[in-house]
Amino acid sequence: MSHSPRTPGIVSERLSPDELARNFEDLHAPYDGHEAMVAADRCYFCHDAPCITACPTTIDIPLFIRQIQTGQPEGAAKTIFDQNILGGMCARVCPTETLCEDACVREAAEGKPVEIGRLQRFATDALMAKGVHPYERAASTGKKIAVVGAGPAGLACAHRAAMLGHDVVVYDARPKPGGLNEYGIASYKTVGGFAQAEVAWLLQIGGIEMRHDQKLGSAMTLDTLTSEYDAVFLGLGLGGVNSLGADGADKDNVDDAVGFIADLRQAGDLTKLPVGRNVVVIGGGMTAVDAAVQSKLLGADDVTIVYRRGRDAMPASGFEQDLAASKGVRLVFNAQPKAVYGNGTVCEIEFEYTESGAAGLTGTGETFRLPADQAFMAIGQTLADAPDGLTLERGKIAVDGAGKTSVAKVWAGGDCATGGDDLTVTAVAEGRDAAEDIHNELMQSAG
Amino acid sequence: MADLTTTFAGIKSPNPFWLASAPPTDKEYNVRRAFEAGWGGVVWKTLGEAGPPIVNVNGPRYGVVYGADRRVLGINNIELITDRPLETNLEEITRVKKDFPDRALVASIMVPCEEAAWKAILPRVEDTGCDGIELNFGCPHGMSERGMGAAVGQVPEYIQMVTEWCKEHCDMPVIVKLTPNITDIRYPARAAHAGHADAVSLINTVSSITSVNLDTMSPEPSIDGKGSHGGFCGPAVKPMALNMVAEIARDPETADLPISGIGGVTTWRDAAEFLALGAGNVQVCTAAMVYGFGIIKELTAGLSGWMDEKGYTSVAEVSGRAVPNVTDWQYLNLNYIAKARIDQDACIKCGRCYAACEDTSHQAISMSADRTFEVIDAECVACNLCVDVCPVENCITMEELAPGVIDTRTGKPVDANYANWTTHPNNPSARAAE
Ligand SMILES: Cc1cc2nc3c(=O)[nH]c(=O)nc-3n(C[C@H](O)[C@H](O)[C@H](O)COP(=O)(O)OP(=O)(O)OC[C@H]3O[C@@H](n4cnc5c(N)ncnc54)[C@H](O)[C@@H]3O)c2cc1C
Ligand SMILES: Cc1cc2nc3c(=O)[nH]c(=O)nc-3n(C[C@H](O)[C@H](O)[C@H](O)COP(=O)(O)O)c2cc1C
Ligand code: SF4
Numbered sequence: 001m002s003h004s005p006r007t008p009g010i011v012s013e014r015l016s017p018d019e020l021a022r023n024f025e026d027l028h029a030p031y032d033g034h035e036a037m038v039a040a041d042r043c044y045f046c047h048d049a050p051c052i053t054a055c056p057t058t059i060d061i062p063l064f065i066r067q068i069q070t071g072q073p074e075g076a077a078k079t080i081f082d083q084n085i086l087g088g089m090c091a092r093v094c095p096t097e098t099l100c101e102d103a104c105v106r107e108a109a110e111g112k113p114v115e116i117g118r119l120q121r122f123a124t125d126a127l128m129a130k131g132v133h134p135y136e137r138a139a140s141t142g143k144k145i146a147v148v149g150a151g152p153a154g155l156a157c158a159h160r161a162a163m164l165g166h167d168v169v170v171y172d173a174r175p176k177p178g179g180l181n182e183y184g185i186a187s188y189k190t191v192g193g194f195a196q197a198e199v200a201w202l203l204q205i206g207g208i209e210m211r212h213d214q215k216l217g218s219a220m221t222l223d224t225l226t227s228e229y230d231a232v233f234l235g236l237g238l239g240g241v242n243s244l245g246a247d248g249a250d251k252d253n254v255d256d257a258v259g260f261i262a263d264l265r266q267a268g269d270l271t272k273l274p275v276g277r278n279v280v281v282i283g284g285g286m287t288a289v290d291a292a293v294q295s296k297l298l299g300a301d302d303v304t305i306v307y308r309r310g311r312d313a314m315p316a317s318g319f320e321q322d323l324a325a326s327k328g329v330r331l332v333f334n335a336q337p338k339a340v341y342g343n344g345t346v347c348e349i350e351f352e353y354t355e356s357g358a359a360g361l362t363g364t365g366e367t368f369r370l371p372a373d374q375a376f377m378a379i380g381q382t383l384a385d386a387p388d389g390l391t392l393e394r395g396k397i398a399v400d401g402a403g404k405t406s407v408a409k410v411w412a413g414g415d416c417a418t419g420g421d422d423l424t425v426t427a428v429a430e431g432r433d434a435a436e437d438i439h440n441e442l443m444q445s446a447g
Numbered sequence: 448m449a450d451l452t453t454t455f456a457g458i459k460s461p462n463p464f465w466l467a468s469a470p471p472t473d474k475e476y477n478v479r480r481a482f483e484a485g486w487g488g489v490v491w492k493t494l495g496e497a498g499p500p501i502v503n504v505n506g507p508r509y510g511v512v513y514g515a516d517r518r519v520l521g522i523n524n525i526e527l528i529t530d531r532p533l534e535t536n537l538e539e540i541t542r543v544k545k546d547f548p549d550r551a552l553v554a555s556i557m558v559p560c561e562e563a564a565w566k567a568i569l570p571r572v573e574d575t576g577c578d579g580i581e582l583n584f585g586c587p588h589g590m591s592e593r594g595m596g597a598a599v600g601q602v603p604e605y606i607q608m609v610t611e612w613c614k615e616h617c618d619m620p621v622i623v624k625l626t627p628n629i630t631d632i633r634y635p636a637r638a639a640h641a642g643h644a645d646a647v648s649l650i651n652t653v654s655s656i657t658s659v660n661l662d663t664m665s666p667e668p669s670i671d672g673k674g675s676h677g678g679f680c681g682p683a684v685k686p687m688a689l690n691m692v693a694e695i696a697r698d699p700e701t702a703d704l705p706i707s708g709i710g711g712v713t714t715w716r717d718a719a720e721f722l723a724l725g726a727g728n729v730q731v732c733t734a735a736m737v738y739g740f741g742i743i744k745e746l747t748a749g750l751s752g753w754m755d756e757k758g759y760t761s762v763a764e765v766s767g768r769a770v771p772n773v774t775d776w777q778y779l780n781l782n783y784i785a786k787a788r789i790d791q792d793a794c795i796k797c798g799r800c801y802a803a804c805e806d807t808s809h810q811a812i813s814m815s816a817d818r819t820f821e822v823i824d825a826e827c828v829a830c831n832l833c834v835d836v837c838p839v840e841n842c843i844t845m846e847e848l849a850p851g852v853i854d855t856r857t858g859k860p861v862d863a864n865y866a867n868w869t870t871h872p873n874n875p876s877a878r879a880a881e
Contacts (some may be wrong), residue, residue: 034517037515037516037517037518038515041515041516044797044799044838045795045799046796046797046798046816047798047799047801047802047814048798048814049798050796050818105795105796105797106794109795109838109839143660211531246564
């Protein structure tokens with residue numbers, strides 16, 4: 001090993017290949033068959049179950065768990081995929097602690113919900129391992145739909161539209177499909193190249209053509225798409241990042257967390273990925289936690305997340321906070337960055353404590369400094385270069401409940417559109433629902 | 448600590464827990480281990496005639512029914528009686544009895560239904576010094592095809608006849624083991640009594656097919672693609688066994704006949720229930736086969752702990768305590784009226800009571816938009832289904848309505864007096880008697 005966690009600066013190989021491999025293993029090991037039976041048996045098969053309502057894609061959870069119980073994991077998977085074609089990814093990345101498992105009556109009863117996410121993974125893995133795709137396309141409608149963005153929203157829309165008999169072309173600016181499934185989600189949540197395998201499995205439906213390195217705005221415009229296709233779905237995600245308002249924020253090694261995570265996800269060999277010794281992450285969401293935890297797992301000696309509000313206000317769930325703490329990440333609350341110091345390159349960041357009162361969040365005047373040879377900004381993503389002509393609302397593309405934008409023939413969903421949380425599962429629900437709405441509209445005009 | 452020593456049919460043992468005649472008691476090695484672990488007695492694995500021993504299948508002999516987490520709820524078997532030579536068994540019984548004089552050692556026997564066969568084997572068994580014999584009239588598979596086991600146990604006349612032979616040809620206490628594969632257990636029990644049996648033991652195993660392999664279409668356990676019905680035992684058969692024990696205990700003809708309770712005894716509580724319903728001791732097979740002999744420590748500690756708590760000083764004092772409360776349906780008090788009550792603080796809002804009552808019972812539970820579940824007294828017939836399906840213990844309970852309170856389902860006040868079906872106006876026989 002050429003370096004250690006205490007080597008100053010930004011270097012690679014802080015840990016041995018073995019340690020790195022261990023650190024980036026599956027966060028939740030998959031169930032074996034017996035574990036799944038025991039876990040499934042805990043489900044009460046509630047009447048009008050609260051977990052179903054809590055799932056943004058409304059999966060019939062008690063039904064799929066009962067199917068596992070009765071030895072039909074593939075049938076269970078079908079129940080899941082009927083509602084959520086990316087049920088495999090969602091099983092891995094959904095913050096279940098704030099969704100279905102939070103609503104589980106056993107959470108209320110004993111603080112230990114049925115492990116719905118892991119059961120969902122057991123079922124979906126079982127079906128996907130068979131290499132079969134359980135859906136067939138309806139007779140061709142002769143309609144053509146363009147989907148921009150191959151993230152969860154775009155893929156869910158494309159799959160549903162293809163299933164309903166439409167021909168779909170998916171455009172994405174990046175070289176690989178998956179959106180943040182491929183470039184954003186923490187490595188230990190989706191190991192083993194799952195994001196690409198899932199897309200390949202999804203495309204088995206047929207009728208979906210993938211066109212990569214095709215950026216809307218440069219390779220084509222929204223106008224050309226609306227004239228060439230019967231409908232357009234935008235699942236652009238949030239490509240931009242907010243920048244830090246503090247003095248000196250332009251110094252070297254003050255980086256954007258999403259970019260760091262994308263590099264990490266694309267790194268073939270983690271020993272080659274450099275990381276700082278003292279890493280400071282500014283922000284309070286999932287991105288902040290993922291950047292901090294993965295820095296630590298790469299071998300950074302000291303990693304601190306600084307969030308400007310209190311613990312309760314932190315967008316990252318309690319589970320995510322505990323995960324960070326368990327990996328040795330320090331969480332500092334109620335502090336905002338004031339200035340970044342260093343001679344061209346960051347070496348220290350000054351923070352000011354905050355309090356929230358009638359005037360909103362204000363500095364208390366009390367400050368402290370953290371040493372940093374690398375800083376990551378995780379203070380929110382923004383919609384980057386939205387096509388002209390679309391009405392925006394609070395920085396996102398305004399849509400109605402079914403995903404229709406202000407422009408005729410154009411729908412949008414996922415992170416780039418209003419409505420719902422910025423989560424994979426929400427993006428899937430919105431993509432799916434938009435496809436249904438597009439279908440209804442196209443069939444009405446056809447009929 | 449309560450005294451667990453028991454005298455059953457004249458046979459003494461330090462506690463009322465015997466191992467039933469089965470694989471756990473098949474040979475000296477097992478029985479020694481059982482006695483060392485603390486078992487009060489054993490009924491040796493059933494002996495057959497002298498001569499070439501019977502043979503067993505050489506493939507799987509057990510099928511299983513699982514509950515959650517592979518908990519064994521029941522096992523069935525197609526094993527026959529001992530497949531070791533009679534001489535070997537007798538020598539071993541002699542040795543073990545000598546080394547464990549304070550334990551009960553009973554020999555189970557099954558030979559053809561001919562007096563000569565019984566006359567031949569009885570003195571040889573008696574010579575071992577064992578404490579008694581049990582007549583295996585229960586085995587429902589294999590041996591019954593050869594006119595033994597359940598084939599005898601299903602014909603009361605044969606039971607009486609063989610029991611009489613045994614009483615005549617030996618001086619040991621005779622326990623008759625009954626098969627549950629009959630319609631009314633009182634008839635075989637009365638036959639044993641008439642033949643002067645010292646006791647009955649029940650139940651032997653229940654004829655069963657535990658499962659079918661849906662790939663090969665063979666019943667399990669499968670021997671080369673074919674299966675045969677076996678005998679079912681373990682926790683799943685306990686309710687049937689309890690009822691049969693109670694039926695014999697409350698039958699005036701057999702009320703004084705000692706009963707050894709068998710069938711699904713797994714915990715001290717199961718044993719206490721058998722005792723309460725009239726058993727003088729219990730026998731255990733499946734629980735020992737699933738968990739090993741070590742469970743005897745829980746069985747004895749649990750039973751004596753409970754007896755201490757209740758102030759019972761001997762097993763005999765417990766035996767039969769619940770028998771007077773077992774009655775016929777026609778004598779149940781129809782003026783006893785209860786209603787389900789849901790403890791809203793304990794409720795976890797799963798809605799199972801609602802689904803059960805709404806779909807399959809009396810539409811007596813309401814559900815609000817915020818998932819509050821409430822009993823509608825005017826509809827509740829107190830069937831208890833909601834209590835049974837509720838996953839939270841004591842969340843739903845049954846509350847007795849006090850005399851004078853109006854039952855909103857019928858609009859009538861609760862009558863303080865006992866009244867049963869025999870006098871009910873809707874009962875045609877009751878009217879005819881007027
Ligand atoms: C670091 C990080 C971690 C996360 N962790 C979780 C998690 O654990 N669980 C969870 O539920 N959610 C998580 N999220 C949120 C989740 O990833 C998103 O909500 C989800 O991916 C949104 O899906 P989408 O399809 O709307 O957008 P994206 O996944 O962002 O996909 C958008 C796609 O559109 C393409 N695109 C963008 N602009 C153009 C253009 N002009 N032309 C062509 N193509 C374009 C992009 O290349 C991309 O492929 C995380 C997000 C981040 C940033
Ligand atoms: C594998 C097996 C073999 C048995 N063999 C005999 C036997 O030889 N003689 C007999 O009287 N009962 C036999 N039985 C029945 C048991 O003695 C006992 O009556 C029955 O299993 C019910 O008790 P349990 O529920 O505690 O197992 C056998 C049971 C099993 C499981
Ligand atoms: S006792 Fe029966 S009828 Fe009454 S509420 Fe419960 S389930 Fe319904």
